[in-house]
Amino acid sequence: MALAAALLVWQRPWQGSDDSAVAIPADAASVLTDQFRALSTATTESDFAAAAGGTAGARTFARRAWASRTALGASGVDLRYVSGGEVTDREDGSSEATIEVTWQPDEESGLAMVSNHTSSVAFRVAPQRGGGFSIVSVRPVGGALPLWLAGKVIVERRPGANVIRVDGGDTSLPVESMAAVARSAVARVVPGTRGNITVVSPHTQQQMAQLVGQDVAEVAQIAAVTTRLDGRGADESSADVVVLNPTVFATMDRRAAQVVMSHEATHLLTDAVGSSAASWVIEGFADFVALHDDTAPLSLSAGQVLAEVKAGRSPTRLPTSGDFDATRHGLGAVYESAWMAFRLLGARDGDKAVVSFYESVLRGADLDKALKSSFGTSQRRLTTDWRAYLTKSASIVS
Secondary structure, three states: OOOOOOOOEOOOHHHOOOOOOOOOOOOHHHHHHHHHHHHHHOOOHHHHHHHHOOOHHHHHHHHHHHHHHHHOOOEEEEEEEEEEOOOOOOOOOOEEEEEEEEEEOOHHHOOOOOOOEEEEEEEEEEEOOOOOEEEEEEEEOOOOOOHHHOOOEEEEEEOOEEEEEEOOOOOOOOHHHHHHHHHHHHHHHOOOOOOOEEEEEOOOHHHHHHHHOOOHHHHOOOOEEEEEOOOOOOOOOOOEEEEEOHHHHOOOOHHHHHHHHHHHHHHHHOOOOOOOOOHHHHHHHHHHHHOOOOOOOHHHHOHHHHHHHHOOOOOOOOOOHHHHOOOOOOHHHHHHHHHHHHHHHHHHHOHHHHHHHHHHHHOOOOHHHHHHHHHOOOHHHHHHHHHHHHHHHHHHOO
């Protein structure tokens, strides 16, 4: 979903224009078309900066954008003017132009894809004396913001994991080592897992929301999400990445944050993004992997759902996709309840059966047929056993 117009990238004190308000030229569309074409064809930082405009803010924007696209090995960069920029809508004389941005990162960034990323971006531009416009700020339009426009990007590489920091990212936890641990955790439970994990660590929650193409309110409860950048969703042309929400992730202790990282790594490395499989299977298995070797008591790892059970609010069915709505109250209990179903199945039948069931469902197998094949049970019977398991577990935790 589109972000609110107030959520602007690089909205810093230096963004103010050097110039007083200047009238927008009558041929604004033609001027902007030429200017963004010059940005597209620039082969050096100085050329890119010259095309961005003459104000201090535009020059700073250009330096950061150029450094970020270089860090990501961006190629095929094209900024095509679509519309707007012809009517002032702010007291400073600026206006907003919609630009179609296309680009492709290199393989070493961890964002390699089959085809280019293309997304719509609103560039706020201000007319300047002497002709042309200066770029003031950018924001996504009806989708996600290209990563190289989100802030200063640095790519840090480790065996099995890449971490892409935006404006320094989240420095409260050792994201690089945690990503490597998550990669190993998945490999231990799911034999034959291949590929690296790529983590994007933004500095702010607003950046995170813009990068995944959602409203801030939609990500407020989420510590991290596995997705495809530029709003591609289930499009297989782009690579999966884990995007952290620093507002939530930074408040977690090391154990909880590692569980989140390993959970998301499971989604990424098992190709769960865009799957039509039941949400309780996708989310429950991810926690099954993330908590596989966890030694914390159930009062911590499943405390929320067990408290609900103790209070007489035991779930009557396995969670549906609607229950995992990120804006829903009590989201933690929903995730815990899905994990408890897998904890029960793992305790009874072992990891091999659990992995076989999960992979079968991911491949599109009917849920009841997969349950019968791997566990000799049905969804109805599992629901009954799971509810009894929740009740028993709630009775033995303090």
